[in-house]
Amino acid sequence: MIELKGIKKTFHRQEVLKGVDIKVEKGQVVTILGPSGSGKTTLLRCVNFLEQPDEGTVQVGDITIQAQEAKKKEIISLRKQSAMVFQHYNLFAHKTVIENVMEGLIVAQKVKKAEARKRSEQVLAKVGLSDKLNQYPSQLSGGQQQRVGIARALALNPQVILFDEPTSALDPELVGEVLAVIKSIAKEGITMVIVTHEMSFAREVSDHVLFMDGGVIVEEGTPEDVFQKPKQERTKRFLRRLSGETEDSLLQQPQPQLQTEKSPNILPEGVAGHVV
Amino acid sequence: MTIDIPFIWTALKEIIKALPVTMMLTIIPLIAGFAIGLMVALIRVYKVRILNPIANGYVSFLRGTPIIMHIMLIYFGLPLFIDAAAEMFGLRGQSQLIPISIFVLFALSLSAGAYLSEAIRSGISSISKGQTEAAYSVGMNTFQMMTRIVLPQALAQSIPNLTNIFIGFLHTSSIAFIVSQKELTGAANIVASTNLKFLEAFIAAGLIYWLLTILAESISSFIEKKATAYVKGGVR
Numbered sequence: 409m410i411e412l413k414g415i416k417k418t419f420h421r422q423e424v425l426k427g428v429d430i431k432v433e434k435g436q437v438v439t440i441l442g443p444s445g446s447g448k449t450t451l452l453r454c455v456n457f458l459e460q461p462d463e464g465t466v467q468v469g470d471i472t473i474q475a476q477e478a479k480k481k482e483i484i485s486l487r488k489q490s491a492m493v494f495q496h497y498n499l500f501a502h503k504t505v506i507e508n509v510m511e512g513l514i515v516a517q518k519v520k521k522a523e524a525r526k527r528s529e530q531v532l533a534k535v536g537l538s539d540k541l542n543q544y545p546s547q548l549s550g551g552q553q554q555r556v557g558i559a560r561a562l563a564l565n566p567q568v569i570l571f572d573e574p575t576s577a578l579d580p581e582l583v584g585e586v587l588a589v590i591k592s593i594a595k596e597g598i599t600m601v602i603v604t605h606e607m608s609f610a611r612e613v614s615d616h617v618l619f620m621d622g623g624v625i626v627e628e629g630t631p632e633d634v635f636q637k638p639k640q641e642r643t644k645r646f647l648r649r650l651s652g653e654t655e656d657s658l659l660q661q662p663q664p665q666l667q668t669e670k671s672p673n674i675l676p677e678g679v680a681g682h683v684v
Numbered sequence: 685m686t687i688d689i690p691f692i693w694t695a696l697k698e699i700i701k702a703l704p705v706t707m708m709l710t711i712i713p714l715i716a717g718f719a720i721g722l723m724v725a726l727i728r729v730y731k732v733r734i735l736n737p738i739a740n741g742y743v744s745f746l747r748g749t750p751i752i753m754h755i756m757l758i759y760f761g762l763p764l765f766i767d768a769a770a771e772m773f774g775l776r777g778q779s780q781l782i783p784i785s786i787f788v789l790f791a792l793s794l795s796a797g798a799y800l801s802e803a804i805r806s807g808i809s810s811i812s813k814g815q816t817e818a819a820y821s822v823g824m825n826t827f828q829m830m831t832r833i834v835l836p837q838a839l840a841q842s843i844p845n846l847t848n849i850f851i852g853f854l855h856t857s858s859i860a861f862i863v864s865q866k867e868l869t870g871a872a873n874i875v876a877s878t879n880l881k882f883l884e885a886f887i888a889a890g891l892i893y894w895l896l897t898i899l900a901e902s903i904s905s906f907i908e909k910k911a912t913a914y915v916k917g918g919v920r
Contacts (some may be wrong), residue, residue, distance in 0.1 A: 458817050484825055492821040498814035502837045502914045512822025515832055566821060572802040 409599055410568055415454055415464035415475070417447075421525050424450050425461070426623040432568065432616075437594050439602045441634075441648060442620035448603045451620070452570050455601065457483045457492045469567040475555040476512040488516060491561035495551040495573040499545040500590055505556050507542040509563045517564065524563075531559040535589050551582030555589055562593060569593075571602040582602060605617065618644045688884055693877045696888035701872035703892070709857035709867055712789050714850060717796025722799035726830075729808050739801075746798035751791075752859050759784070776861035788860045792853065799849050806835060807842035840911035846905035851897050856876055858893075868892055 410432040432438050441446040453459040455468060457650040460463045460483075469489040473482050499508050501655075509528035513519040519527070530623040532538055535555040545553050554574060561569045574590065575583045588611050592599060594613050604610055610617060610631065619636040619642075621626045627640045638644050727739040746754065763779035770778040811834050811845075819829035861870035866895075868889050876885035 456821055458820060478823070484823060487820060488823040490821075492818070493823075494814060494818060497813075498812070499820035500815055500818065500833055502833075502840070511832065512824070513826050516823030546915055558816075559821065570821075654910050 409436070409469065410455065410601070411465075411467040412451070413452065413465040413467075415451065415466070417450055417454065417459060417461050417492045417571045420564075424623050425454070427464070428620075428623070430618065430625070432599060434567075434599055435597045437555050437600045437613055437616040438618065439604055440615045440618045440620060441604070441607070441610060441646075442618075442626075446620040447491065447573055447621045447623040448618075448635045450602060452572055452603050455570055456487045456492060458492070479626060485500070488564075488566065490562045490570055491566040491568075492570045493554070493557045493561050493574050495576050497545070497550070497557045497577075499553055499556055499560075501545055504544055505548070508545070508556055510561045512560065512564050523582040528559070528563050530561045532556075533543055533642075534562065539619045549582060550578045551585045554578065554582075554586045558586070558589055562598075568601060571604070573601060573603050573605065575604070575606060584661070598608075607647075619646065621646070686889045688881055691879070691881050692882045692888050692891075695872070695881070696891065697886045699871045699885065699889050700867055702866055703868040703871075705865060706854070706857050709711050709785075709788065709792065709865065710850070710854045713792035713796045713839050714800070714853055716789075716793035717798075717800045719788050720797030721800030724797060725808060728805055731917075738881060743886075744802055746795055747802070751795045751856050752862070753864065754791040754795050755788055756832060758794075759787045760786060762790070784863050785860075785865060788863060788865060788911075792857070792860075795856075796849070796853055799852070800846070803842045803849060804838065805844035806845065807840075810841050811837050817881040828861070831848035836865065840908075843904060843908040843911060844879050847900060850900055854896060854900070886909065 416427045417426050430450055442448045450459055454461045458571045464475050466473050468486055471486045471489055473486055500511060503511060506528050509532060510524040513524040514521060535558055537555055575586050591613055614631050617631050618625050619634055621642050627634060627638060627643045638647060724739045727735045766779040815833055816829055819833045858869035859866055860867055861873060872885045872889035876882040
């Protein structure tokens with residue numbers, strides 16, 4: 409499904425990715441964890457060439473590209489294999505909710521308008537936004553905007569959806585609704601690669617976990633392997649520090665932390681029906 | 685010295701006959717300038733090889749010199765080129781056949797292009813890079829991204845700047861009268877000197893410019909409200 413081989417990327421003489429290989433099977437949910445600056449977002453952005461790797465091969469679906477000799481046309485057909493959900497939602501500000509979802513279908517995939525509208529309404533119902541079709545992004549909360557972002561990605565019916573820290577820019581009370589939506593689409597068997605800082609979410613949702621640091625993959629395996637019996641000292645240190653932070657915040661504010669884990673109970677109206 | 689108030693009205697009726705010339709000298713350069721400006725703005729945003737330094741030089745020179753200078757340079761300079769070119773092809777004295785207004789329009793278009801390119805460029809750079817990336821991520825090419833996502837918002841954001849430039853060029857068109865174009869100011873000058881009532885004639889011309897400006901401003905703010913309605917959501 410997805411295979412990246414020997415991906416290298418340097419920004420201003422700083423090597424961010426030092427030859428990374430990853431493989432994602434169809435239907436798998438893969439999360440990439442790691443401290444800030446470890447290169448995980450850059451790696452994700454190499455999958456759809458928002459960042460062009462300096463070296464390596466990227467294969468998504470039927471399209472394979474050599475980084476050094478990538479042509480514009482190839483890059484566009486590679487991008488059509490995937491869809492991305494961004495940290496800052498990146499909705500088209502001048503378009504309404506439904507137009508945001510339809511845009512890629514109509515312009516890039518040349519789907520007929522009526523058909524695009526029908527599909528968009530369906531996915532927007534799935535993320536619980538049927539009542540917001542004609543609102544502009546500026547009229548929505550962060551959580552709602554991110555759900556539009558997810559709908560926009562889903563509507564394209566891509567081989568894989570790439571999530572770039574989808575909840576990092578959200579207010580804590582809005583994180584739950586977005587994670588719930590992501591979990592519900594994970595259950596549908598859509599291939600996903602997720603960069604996240606939400607550990608409990610990663611543990612629950614992923615089939616495979618990658619831990620990155622310093623531009624390489626330090627450790628990978630099932631969530632149980634990586635979270636419960638990490639082999640590498642670097643992974644242990646990272647998880648220890650995180651759990652330390654979690655304990656601190658648990659002492660101060662027990663409720664919000666637990667919410668993410670029990671998210672099915674706190675689903676916003678409209679989402680709940682579709683999860684079950 | 686007295687002021688002949690009723691004559692202001694008489695002069696106004698006479699001067700306003702030159703309104704079409706003023707409008708032509710304003711609108712044609714702005715349309716041509718918009719095409720130039722859009723191209724120059726895109727060249728500079730994308731730092732297109734070879735063309736980028738040329739575009740930079742163009743904007744820097746034309747914004748760095750008075751518009752009256754452009755008219756003078758084109759009016760006195762361009763005929764030399766045309767005649768030299770005409771001679772090469774065995775024709776003679778071709779530049780005299782070209783109406784003066786063409787030179788003026790040409791010069792004003794070049795100036796407008798430089799000013800408009802900056803307004804458009806700032807509009808483009810006001811659109812978040814994230815939206816560009818989102819457009820690419822759904823599979824758009826650069827042209828689709830520009831025409832569907834960036835430019836509609838960039839132009840809506842630049843309406844106030846574009847209006848300022850329109851008003852500036854409306855007023856600037858008055859300098860065409862120094863190369864004997866009979867637009868509003870030129871007409872006022874004629875009315876003034878034939879009747880020896882300078883103050884009245886120029887008050888009348890001033891009133892026309894002022895009214896046109898007010899009109900332009902209100903049309904612009906109406907369009908701006910419509911075009912940027914999407915940002916006024918309120919809820920965050």
